[in-house]
Amino acid sequence: AQTVTQSQPEMSVQEAETVTLSCTYDTSESDYYLFWYKQPPSRQMILVIRQEAYKQQNATENRFSVNFQKAAKSFSLKISDSQLGDAAMYFCAYRSDGGGADGLTFGKGTHLIIQP
Amino acid sequence: GAGVSQSPSNKVTEKGKDVELRCDPISGHTALYWYRQSLGQGLEFLIYFQGNSAPDKSGLPSDRFSAERTGGSVSTLTIQRTQQEDSAVYLCASSRTSGDSYEQYFGPGTRLTVT
Numbered sequence: 001a002q003t004v005t006q007s008q009p010e011m012s013v014q015e016a017e018t019v020t021l022s023c024t025y026d027t028s029e030s031d032y033y034l035f036w037y038k039q040p041p042s043r044q045m046i047l048v049i050r051q052e053a054y055k056q057q058n059a060t061e062n063r064f065s066v067n068f069q070k071a072a073k074s075f076s077l078k079i080s081d082s083q084l085g086d087a088a089m090y091f092c093a094y095r096s097d098g099g100g101a102d103g104l105t106f107g108k109g110t111h112l113i114i115q116p
Numbered sequence: 117g118a119g120v121s122q123s124p125s126n127k128v129t130e131k132g133k134d135v136e137l138r139c140d141p142i143s144g145h146t147a148l149y150w151y152r153q154s155l156g157q158g159l160e161f162l163i164y165f166q167g168n169s170a171p172d173k174s175g176l177p178s179d180r181f182s183a184e185r186t187g188g189s190v191s192t193l194t195i196q197r198t199q200q201e202d203s204a205v206y207l208c209a210s211s212r213t214s215g216d217s218y219e220q221y222f223g224p225g226t227r228l229t230v231t
Binding site: 037042043044045046047050091102103104105106107108109 | 149151158159161162163164175205207209219220222223224225227
């Protein structure tokens with residue numbers, strides 16, 4: 001079974017600064033997908049960024065980028081120019097590429113606080 | 117278009133009662149997923165539907181839990197004889213297909229409190 005570990009229960013950053021959230025995972029599969037989801041107090045899970053394991057290039061979405069290290073099984077999220085609206089729980093998630101019942105495996109989450 | 121909707125938003129029930137949680141996926145999404153989010157266990161994947169079929173029910177926590185989907189659309193998650201450990205937020209998600217990286221769109225969840 002796959003596992004996802006987020007070692008930072010809480011992170012704090014000053015507005016406009018850069019913050020990196022860590023995620024490691026364990027799998028024996030070679031093809032899979034990795035995701036970062038944001039969950040604000042409204043409970044709605046919102047996809048922030050996605051990475052396909054077969055792609056060597058790190059994914060970027062505006063102020064959000066990842067550092068994907070496949071051999072190290074590491075998938076960190078960098079948020080640049082942090083904004084107050086970025087405050088939320090952030091979850092790292094793994095999904096197999098088995099073509100079947102592929103639910104997401106989530107980490108425990110990191111609570112991101114933005115200091116004004 | 118409309119996103120994934122779930123009802124009720126909040127549900128308080130007494131221990132031992134049955135509850136039904138409803139999920140209405142995005143129109144045209146063939147895959148539907150249920151997750152449970154609790155303080156102790158984090159986010160757990162419960163069950164997945166492709167159309168009306170659930171190939172693997174092993175993620176359901178106990179035989180008190182069941183789920184069905186009809187018409188390839190609305191799904192209900194039923195918990196019989198609720199226990200206090202069932203208290204959690206139940207999230208539903210849908211996607212266009214299950215066999216690729218297509219994004220899972222989540223609903224706002226149902227917060228279940230068992231007293």
